[in-house]
Amino acid sequence: MNSQVPPHTLDSINFDELGFDGVRFDNRFLRELPADQETGNFRRQVEGACYSKVLPTPVSNPQLIAYSKEVAELIGLDMTKCDQEKFAQVFSGNQLIEGMDPYSMCYGGHQFGNWAGQLGDGRAINLGEVINEKNEHWCLQLKGAGPTPYSRSADGLAVLRSSVREFLCSEAMYHLGIPTTRALSLVLTGEEVLRDMFYDGNAKHEPGAIVCRVSRSFTRFGSFQIFAARNDEENLKKMVDYTINTDFSHLGKPSVDVYVNWLEEVCRTTAEMVLHWMRVGFVHGVMNTDNMSILGETIDYGPYGWLEGYDHHWTPNTTDASGRRYSFGNQPKIALWNLAQFANALMPLVKETKPLEKALESYSRTFEKGWQKMLSQKLGLDQFQPETDDDLTGELLEVLHLTETDMTLFYRTLAEIKTDLESAIDLSDEEILKPFMHVYYQPEKITPDDHTKISGWIRKYINRIATDKKPDEIRREQMNLVNPKYVLRNYLAQQAIDKAEAGDFSMITELLDVLRNPCDEQPGKEKFAEKRPEWARNKAGCSMLSCSS
Numbered sequence: 278m279n280s281q282v283p284p285h286t287l288d289s290i291n292f293d294e295l296g297f298d299g300v301r302f303d304n305r306f307l308r309e310l311p312a313d314q315e316t317g318n319f320r321r322q323v324e325g326a327c328y329s330k331v332l333p334t335p336v337s338n339p340q341l342i343a344y345s346k347e348v349a350e351l352i353g354l355d356m357t358k359c360d361q362e363k364f365a366q367v368f369s370g371n372q373l374i375e376g377m378d379p380y381s382m383c384y385g386g387h388q389f390g391n392w393a394g395q396l397g398d399g400r401a402i403n404l405g406e407v408i409n410e411k412n413e414h415w416c417l418q419l420k421g422a423g424p425t426p427y428s429r430s431a432d433g434l435a436v437l438r439s440s441v442r443e444f445l446c447s448e449a450m451y452h453l454g455i456p457t458t459r460a461l462s463l464v465l466t467g468e469e470v471l472r473d474m475f476y477d478g479n480a481k482h483e484p485g486a487i488v489c490r491v492s493r494s495f496t497r498f499g500s501f502q503i504f505a506a507r508n509d510e511e512n513l514k515k516m517v518d519y520t521i522n523t524d525f526s527h528l529g530k531p532s533v534d535v536y537v538n539w540l541e542e543v544c545r546t547t548a549e550m551v552l553h554w555m556r557v558g559f560v561h562g563v564m565n566t567d568n569m570s571i572l573g574e575t576i577d578y579g580p581y582g583w584l585e586g587y588d589h590h591w592t593p594n595t596t597d598a599s600g601r602r603y604s605f606g607n608q609p610k611i612a613l614w615n616l617a618q619f620a621n622a623l624m625p626l627v628k629e630t631k632p633l634e635k636a637l638e639s640y641s642r643t644f645e646k647g648w649q650k651m652l653s654q655k656l657g658l659d660q661f662q663p664e665t666d667d668d669l670t671g672e673l674l675e676v677l678h679l680t681e682t683d684m685t686l687f688y689r690t691l692a693e694i695k696t697d698l699e700s701a702i703d704l705s706d707e708e709i710l711k712p713f714m715h716v717y718y719q720p721e722k723i724t725p726d727d728h729t730k731i732s733g734w735i736r737k738y739i740n741r742i743a744t745d746k747k748p749d750e751i752r753r754e755q756m757n758l759v760n761p762k763y764v765l766r767n768y769l770a771q772q773a774i775d776k777a778e779a780g781d782f783s784m785i786t787e788l789l790d791v792l793r794n795p796c797d798e799q800p801g802k803e804k805f806a807e808k809r810p811e812w813a814r815n816k817a818g819c820s821m822l823s824c825s826s
């Protein structure tokens with residue numbers, strides 16, 4: 278009576294057959310947290326449980342199209358010994374490895390500022406937790422492996438275009454030094470998935486794909502909010518204590534004080550994550566509380582984008598075009614709003630608002646200090662000196678907004694200029710601006726006034742650098758460590774997708790390779806560092822993305 282779709286069974290194969298020498302699973306989340314008593318795979322409200330057991334839906338023709346060798350290594354998988362066909366069977370959900378025990382997690386969330394109730398892993402299925410040689414737990418999760426009890430009105434699947442984007446961006450972020458969930462593999466399923474990309478009645482079939490994501494934990498702010506919203510204090514406490522005992526054990530045994538310290542730590546790590554986003558020009562696009570990792574990792578790569586022209590109001594997400602809640606410049610503020618919702622979820626356990634409010638303050642403290650440090654590093658300054666640098670950085674952000682300025686190219690170009698004071702003083706405004714002309718999308722639109730302001734700022738910068746007495750080569754080296762040359766520009770991801778949809782997967786691997794060393798010069802790869810070509814200005818996928826994925 279209770280299960281409408283009988284659970285299918287999957288064959289298990291042995292670890293060793295995949296080159297997983299001596300690696301084992303230890304599914305703590307399953308073992309220690311309450312399970313949904315219902316085991317049928319049908320959509321429902323799941324109460325009093327942190328997860329539901331569910332099997333991936335078998336697919337017809339899995340094909341491995343890309344993998345990350347670093348993530349394979351992290352989980353103890355030797356890809357040189359790996360049978361790629363078997364690998365594709367496992368990481369498309371067709372076969373389980375001994376010790377895997379698939380489940381989807383229950384969580385809720387605030388979407389665009391409103392409480393949305395139960396969401397949960399609607400198309401994500403955890404396979405289990407691997408313990409690697411260093412005794413670290415890594416959760417493996419398939420995204421797009423079929424419906425789960427949390428799928429609501431959707432199909433549980435993912436298309437190739439969004440999977441390529443998730444796969445590449447997860448790894449690109451990692452190589453940029455940004456906390457993120459990882460991506461082990463990208464597999465085509467052989468199935469077709471119907472999507473109406475712009476919700477305009479033009480649905481079409483697209484190739485289905487599955488990414489295997491990897492993280493120490495996929496727990497989100499919403500994983501706690503769901504229990505608080507349901508007044509389920511018992512399970513809220515179980516989820517909180519479990520999370521502290523596993524991923525925050527350095528804070529000590531769970532107690533009211535530890536809950537508050539934990540919130541403070543989550544505030545700090547979240548601030549650090551957003552600072553990194555601001556450093557490289559990343560816009561997440563959907564910072565709902567269900568998309569905020571408790572580990573302060575970037576999670577759920579949907580309609581994200583990278584700044585081309587520097588613009589605080591820019592968002593790649595067409596669904597958010599009117600409100601711009603999740604625009605580039607709003608991200609720091611939204612992260613704090615999300616943390617406040619998370620703090621609210623801890624109220625039933627902490628019982629007092631004061632300590633929670635105090636812990637929340639650590640967000641702004643970390644952010645403000647980090648912001649100054651980040652900007653001074655981007656500019657190659659030894660230290661942020663408020664007397665001069667508040668103005669210098671404030672004016673910089675104004676100058677970057679004057680005319681469409683490619684953020685990534687701007688900082689790399691700034692690192693190259695000569696700041697030898699005597700020669701700089703003799704230069705005219707034209708000469709000062711000349712090396713920068715390629716960073717502007719519409720140089721013909723630079724007004725004489727813009728021209729004066731931009732060159733005025735560069736002069737100010739040169740004067741400021743002189744006070745540090747830092748040789749230009751050293752400054753350049755330092756700046757180039759924090760200002761990437763290669764980022765996953767929106768149009769590059771789209772070109773890789775267009776090729777992949779036509780059956781050529783080479784650009785995915787090529788981009789992954791370039792993005793492994795985003796700050797290096799990489800002679801011969803300069804075409805991947807070029808600013809967005811004009812054809813991509815208003816092209817779907819390059820500048821406009823929807824949540825349809």
Ligand code: AMP
Pocket residue numbers: 396397398399400401427428429431432433434435563567568577579824826
């Ligand atoms: P997102 O905005 O992608 O974070 O998704 C919000 C919620 O919708 C999450 O619970 C997702 O698991 C769920 N969801 C998104 N896309 C699908 C899909 N194609 N099938 C089932 N659930 C989905």
Ligand code: MG
Pocket residue numbers: 567568577
């Ligand atoms: Mg999500």
